[in-house]
Amino acid sequence: MCLTKQLIPLLSSCRNKSTLSKLHSLLITSGLLNQRSSATKLIASYAQNGDIDFARQVFDKLPQRGVDAWNAMIVAYSRMGFATEVLGLYWKMISEGIKPDSSSFTMAIKACTSLCDLEMGEKIWHQAVDYGYKNDAFVGCSVLNLFTRGGKMIEAKTVFEEIKRKDLVCWTTMVTGFVKNGQGIEAIEVFREMRKQGMEGDGVVMLGLIQACTDIGDVKMGVSVYAHMIRRNLPIDVLIYTSLVDMYAKNGHLGLAYSMFCNIPQKNAVSWSALVSGYAQNGFAGEALELLIEMQRVGCKPDLASLVSALLACSHVGYLKKGKSIHAYILRRQELKHVSATAVIDMYSKCGALSSARVVFDMISGKDVILWNAMISSYGIHGHGIAALSVFQEMIKTNSNPDDATFASLFSALGHSGLVEQGRYWFDEMRNTFKIEAKEKHYACIVDLFARAGKVEEALDLINSMKVHDHGISIWGALLSGCHNHKRYSIGEMAAKKVLQLQPDDSGIYSLVANFFASVKKWKEVAEVRKAMREVGMKKVPGYSMVEVKGKLHAFLMDDKSHYQYKQMVNMLEKLDHEMRAMGYVPKTEFVLHDLEEEVKVTMLSNHSERLAIAFGLLNTEPGTKLVITKNIRVCGDCHEAIKYISKIVDREIVVRDVKRFHHFKHGVCSCGDYW
DNA sequence: TTAGGGTTAG
Numbered sequence: 001m002c003l004t005k006q007l008i009p010l011l012s013s014c015r016n017k018s019t020l021s022k023l024h025s026l027l028i029t030s031g032l033l034n035q036r037s038s039a040t041k042l043i044a045s046y047a048q049n050g051d052i053d054f055a056r057q058v059f060d061k062l063p064q065r066g067v068d069a070w071n072a073m074i075v076a077y078s079r080m081g082f083a084t085e086v087l088g089l090y091w092k093m094i095s096e097g098i099k100p101d102s103s104s105f106t107m108a109i110k111a112c113t114s115l116c117d118l119e120m121g122e123k124i125w126h127q128a129v130d131y132g133y134k135n136d137a138f139v140g141c142s143v144l145n146l147f148t149r150g151g152k153m154i155e156a157k158t159v160f161e162e163i164k165r166k167d168l169v170c171w172t173t174m175v176t177g178f179v180k181n182g183q184g185i186e187a188i189e190v191f192r193e194m195r196k197q198g199m200e201g202d203g204v205v206m207l208g209l210i211q212a213c214t215d216i217g218d219v220k221m222g223v224s225v226y227a228h229m230i231r232r233n234l235p236i237d238v239l240i241y242t243s244l245v246d247m248y249a250k251n252g253h254l255g256l257a258y259s260m261f262c263n264i265p266q267k268n269a270v271s272w273s274a275l276v277s278g279y280a281q282n283g284f285a286g287e288a289l290e291l292l293i294e295m296q297r298v299g300c301k302p303d304l305a306s307l308v309s310a311l312l313a314c315s316h317v318g319y320l321k322k323g324k325s326i327h328a329y330i331l332r333r334q335e336l337k338h339v340s341a342t343a344v345i346d347m348y349s350k351c352g353a354l355s356s357a358r359v360v361f362d363m364i365s366g367k368d369v370i371l372w373n374a375m376i377s378s379y380g381i382h383g384h385g386i387a388a389l390s391v392f393q394e395m396i397k398t399n400s401n402p403d404d405a406t407f408a409s410l411f412s413a414l415g416h417s418g419l420v421e422q423g424r425y426w427f428d429e430m431r432n433t434f435k436i437e438a439k440e441k442h443y444a445c446i447v448d449l450f451a452r453a454g455k456v457e458e459a460l461d462l463i464n465s466m467k468v469h470d471h472g473i474s475i476w477g478a479l480l481s482g483c484h485n486h487k488r489y490s491i492g493e494m495a496a497k498k499v500l501q502l503q504p505d506d507s508g509i510y511s512l513v514a515n516f517f518a519s520v521k522k523w524k525e526v527a528e529v530r531k532a533m534r535e536v537g538m539k540k541v542p543g544y545s546m547v548e549v550k551g552k553l554h555a556f557l558m559d560d561k562s563h564y565q566y567k568q569m570v571n572m573l574e575k576l577d578h579e580m581r582a583m584g585y586v587p588k589t590e591f592v593l594h595d596l597e598e599e600v601k602v603t604m605l606s607n608h609s610e611r612l613a614i615a616f617g618l619l620n621t622e623p624g625t626k627l628v629i630t631k632n633i634r635v636c637g638d639c640h641e642a643i644k645y646i647s648k649i650v651d652r653e654i655v656v657r658d659v660k661r662f663h664h665f666k667h668g669v670c671s672c673g674d675y676w
Numbered sequence: 677t678t679a680g681g682g683t684t685a686g
Contacts, residue, residue, distance in 0.1 A: 237678090240678095242680065271680075274679070346682070370682060373682095373683040403683095404684080409685095412685060441684065477685090506686085509686065634686090
C-alpha cells in the first residue's frame with residue numbers, strides 16, 4: 001500500500017516513456033496493477049505521453065475495471081479529440097454493467113457535440129437524467145454546449161435553469177451560446193443575471209460580452225466592458241484585443257480598429273486577420289490587400305482565415321490577378337477545401353471568371369451546403385438561371401440538404417432569368433417538401449421575381465398574403481423596383497411611400513425611390529427623399545468603378561479630372577457619344593438624382609465612373625480584349641443603355657459588375673435583357 | 677469555456 005502511495009505521484013508526473021515503462025514493470029512485479037488508482041494513473045500517463053494505443057492495451061488487459069479506469073481511458077480519447085472512440089467506450093461500459101458517473105456523461109456528450117450528433121447527445125443526456133445527474137454542473141454544461149452548438153437555445157436555457165450550483169463556466173457557456181447564435185441581447189441579459197447573483201466575471205465572459213456588443217452594434221458598451229476590465233485589473237490578452245479590433249472593424253470604425261490593433265503587444269495571425277477582414281468587409285479592398293503584404297513583411301505567416309479575407313477583398317474590387325495568385329498559394333499549401341474553396345469560387349465568379357469558378361467547384365469532393373450555395377449564387381449573379389437550377393438539382397440528387405440560403409440564391413437566380421414558373425414551383429417545394437419556413441428574404445426574392453417579370457399585381461397579392469410584421473424594406477423595395485422598370489406608377493407610388501415610411505438606413509434604396517419619382521418627374525417628392533436621407537443622416541455613397549488592365553487595378557470616381565489620361569478618356573467618350581446618338585441613343589436623364597438643368601444632367605451622366613473606366617480600358621488594351629468593370633453601387637439605367645451601344649460600336653465584350661450582379665454586354669445587347 | 681475567415685435579397 002505504501003509503495004502505491006509513492007508510485008502514484010511518480011506516475012502522474014512522469015513525462016518520459018522509458019521511465020514510465022520501468023514504473024509499469026514495477027507495478028506488475030509487485031502485483032499492484034490491479035489496484036484501481038494505480039491502473040488509472042498508468043493509463044492517463046501513457047496517454048499523456050502520446051502513446052494512446054499502448055494506454056488502450058493496458059486498459060484492455062486490466063482484470064478488474066472500475067468506473068475510474070473507464071473514465072481515464074475515455075478522458076484520454078477525449079483529450080486527443082477521438083470522439084468516436086469515446087462513444088465506443090461509453091456504450092461498451094454500459095453494456096458491461098458499469099455505472100457511468102458525471103465525468104463519463106460529460107465526456108460522452110462532449111463527443112456528441114464534436115460529432116454534431118445532436119440526437120445521440122440528447123439520448124445520453126436522458127440517460128444522465130435517469131441516473132440522477134439532472135442538476136450536475138459538469139454534465140449540464142456539456143449539454144448546454146451541445147444545445148447551443150445545435151442552435152437549440154430554448155432547450156439550452158431550460159437545462160441551464162435546472163443546474164443547481166452554477167459555476168462560472170456554466171454562466172460563460174450560456175453567454176457565449178447566445179453570442180454564437182446571434183442573440184447578443186440575450187447574452188448580455190444572462191451576464192446581468194450572473195452579476196445579480198454575485199458572480200464575478202473573468203476574461204472569458206468578457207470576451208463573450210465584447211462579441212455580443214460587436215453583434216448588436218453597441219460599440220459604446222463594448223468599450224465599457226474594456227474599461228471595466230482595466231478597472232478590475234483583469235489581464236487584457238491578445239484575445240481581448242483582437243475581439244476589440246473585430247468589434248470596431250465590423251461596425252465600420254476602421255481608424256479605432258487600427259489603433260487598437262497597434263496596441264497589441266504580441267500580434268498573431270488572428271489579430272492581423274481581424275483587421276484584414278475588417279477592411280475587406282467595409283469595402284477597403286486595397287488596404288486589406290496591403291495589410292496582407294505588410295503582415296508577411298513583418299514575418300507573420302498568413303493563415304487560411306487571412307487569405308480568405310484577402311480573397312474577399314479581391315472579390316470586392318474585381319482584382320482577378322491577385323485573386324488567382326492567392327488561389328495558387330492556397331493550392332501549394334494544399335489547403336483548398338471548404339471555407340477556402342468557397343472563397344476562391346466566390347472570387348472567380350465575382351471577378352467575372354465563372355468557368356474557373358466551376359472548375360474549382362468540380363474539383364472539391366465532399367461539398368458542404370455553403371459550397372453548393374456559392375456555386376448556385378455564382379450562376380445567379382451572372383444571369384444563368386438554368387445553370388443555377390441544374391446545380392441545385394444536382395445538389396438534391398447527392399442528398400445534400402439545401403438550407404434557407406440555398407433557396408434565397410436559387411430564387412434570385414431564377415428571378416433574374418425570368419424563370420417565373422420555376423420560381424413559383426420551388427417556392428412551394430421549399431415550404432412543403434423541404435419544410436423550410438419562408439422568411440422575409442425569400443418573399444423579397446419571389447416578389448422581385450414576379451415584379452421583375454411585370455407581374456406587379458401578383459407580387460402585391462403575395463405581399464398581402466404575408467404576415468404584416470414581415471413587410472420589410474426589402475419586400476417593398478423589390479416591388480418598387482419592378483414598378484419602376486415596367487412603368488407601373490400607381491402601385492409604384494404606394495410602394496415608394498411604404499419604403500419611405502420604414503426609414504431605411506441604406507442610401508441605395510433611397511436612390512431607387514428618388515429615381516422612381518424622378519422618372520415620373522415628381523421633383524417635389526425627389527426633394528423630399530433627399531430631405532429624408534438627410535434626416536436619417538444618410539450620405540449618398542460616392543460611386544466608383546474599377547477596371548483591371550494588364551494585371552493592375554485602376555479606380556475611377558465620377559468626373560475624376562485628376563486622372564492623367566482624363567482628356568483622352570473624355571475625348572473617347574465624346575466620340576462614342578456622337579456615334580451612339582446617330583444610332584438612336586437618347587440619354588435617360590431621370591437617373592440623375594438631383595433636379596438640375598437638362599444639359600448639366602447630361603454631362604454628369606457621361607462622366608459616370610463606369611464610363612471613365614470603360615474609356616480607360618478601351619484606350620489601354622488591345623482591340624477585342626474583354627473588359628471587366630466593377631462598380632461599388634448599382635450601375636445607372638442610362639449607363640446600362642449606353643454600354644449596350646458602346647459594346648456594338650467598339651465590338652467588344654464588356655462585363656460590368658455592380659453591387660450584386662453581372663451585366664454582360666455583347667453586340668449591343670445585355671444578358672439581363674431590358675432589366676437593369 | 678477562449679479571438680479572425682466562406683454562401684444569401686433590393
